[in-house]
Amino acid sequence: MTPDPASKRPTSTQFSRGLGAAALVGSAWLLLFGLFLSPNDRVQKTGVRIMYIHVPSAWLAYLAFIVTGLSSAAYLWKRTRSLRWDRLAGASAEVGVLFMGITLVTGSLWGRISWGTFWTWDSRLTTTAFLFVTYIGYLAVRDLGGTHQQRARRSAVLAVLAVLEVPLVHFSVKWWRPLHQQESVAEGELKGLMLFTLFVGLISFTLLYVWLVLHRQRVMEMDDARDDHGLDLALAERRNEALEPR
Amino acid sequence: MSTWRVARLVAGKDLRIEWRSRVMVNQVLPFAALVMVLFAFALDNDSVLTRVAPGLVWLATMFCLLVVVQRLFAVETADGALDALRVAGVHPGGIFLGKALALAAQLAVLELVLLGAAFVLYRAEFAAGGAVLLVTTFSTATTGLAFVGTLYGGLAAGAKGRETLLPLLMLPVVAPVLIGATRATEAALGTGGATPSEGWPWIGLLALFAALFGAGGTLAFGSLIDE
Amino acid sequence: MIAMLNAPYVIGSYVVTFGAIAAYAWRLVVRARRTAREIPAEDRPWT
């Protein structure tokens, strides 16, 4: 007897399975190159190895928030209004928060090695921390309840406001401590195998991002469908209530 | 009814409520003074206190902002007045501007008291040359805070009783005001050898902040309090 | 190689990263299975 594959992996398709496999292979490569095959950096020594995960996760987190902002705008715009945009925004924000959390943890571990401290009030770091908190708030607002349309409208407005907020926070923090080192990451110095490893990291994080968002978004769609389905059942029950003799 | 008339009506109503209930005078201002005293306990050093006085004034303002915003929307949700406002069909942008106006007026009083407390308790020094900058800083920062406070307060109130979310949503957003207003106030008071000319760029940031959230709030407030 | 300077920090960051992603992905799959049982197949248009 073969189990129904659809119920074991309800959110996967051939495409997403391929994507997942590619993401796994990419991650394995990243581990291999990042931890073993790539050489130590002259300046950063072993610290550079953290960069292979830190930089891609930071980039993808920013990309995720851009996707959230754009799809929220697409939801608010009347002609493209669809709950699909809302779900994409939500899924992307959730994965973005995950990656941003990873960015903060790996960043402070890297900072401990390179600067001797877990945290500095660098504008990039601080903006990142604020983004993290802002999108945690965004996810909390998504959970507030109400109809799907209410959820979508509230959170879309919030996401667009967050887009306004980010540059303001960034520039205010930047002017606040102007004397700090500008470049915290020495991407420009990476060459050869190190650059290749960073590239592997970027590819595999992109694959992971797409896979996670795709599945998260499908789970949300199922949740929404379940709510609608529940409504139909409740509706039928409610109608029977009226038929009962009094 | 025009947006401005709605704004005037709502602001007048909120200030009248404030005048009658005296929550600001009897509760928020004592709380603000208390916070200023507690800062002194925590920092326990006169020269440090004088140095950080502008920052503490604005930090205390942020804390009180949370309290005032919650009160601002509690009067609407307590007896279903928010629903009634929605049914009354008044322009939501007008409600936003009106409530922001009332909030700004209350914040202005609060900030005056906090600034006075900083002079008395922390021995902050006043430089006459920075008076214009000081007034400009306080008015632009207050405008920005009032817009953000009303916007996020409305979001929390529209979401029915989830006011606990307010600090999490609002504090990250007002961070630029905290930074900008602190630096500009330092420049105006000459704290730590700062000069007024260092303060003016921050006014630009504060004004941009106020303009962005004022416009955003007027447009978006309807969809936040609706339903 | 693996016996390197600051190994706890480097390895720790890899463990945190892939641990967090794997935990999140696992949670997604579990949730998907649970929800899928409650809805008819036609509500999954991608299959």
Place this chain on the structure above:
Amino acid sequence: MRLSDVVAVLGGFPALAGATLTVHRSEILLLRGPNGAGKTSLLRLCAGLLPVERGEAVVLGCDLANDRAAVRARVGLLGHANGLYSDLTVRDNVRFWGATVGATAGEVEASLTRMGLAGRLAGVAVGRLSAGQRRRTALACLVARRAELWLLDEPHAGLDAAGRDELDATLRAATTAGATVVVASHELERAGALATRVVEVVGGQVREVAE
């Protein structure tokens, strides 16, 4: 006002499950039915507070699905909550709600008199009033709002005999002036005498009641 097969959802629960109802101009319609039948939801839906999930709802000639803003200013809703500011006086409350539709000072005073609130009571903060007096104040606000469609949820609750008489007279006067009134009430005798038509709400649906 016309509802056809309207479904409305409140917190995932179908408060209205296919309600169909037509209300004519100048009618006083009584909604009766057990608790939880959907009376309040029906009123809130007509006021544009509850979104129409399915079906069609046309109120005062405007489709609620896309023109709620146009309806809102023209209806008056008295829900379970009074929608009053407890720190303000009776007069201030009526003046504020009247001002949202541009009522003059004379109209405000007339509304206060109508509900027996003129005089000393008008200067008292709403928070210090009894429940019945608050209800009167809310009704006075509604009078000042000059609505074309009055939606009243248990308006008689808490009112004394004089207040009920004043309310009934007010509603009759409003319908004579061309307004339409929908009342949800459990006090069938009182409201039944007032109403020109009665329907029953059960299980989120509306049933006509044979006279």
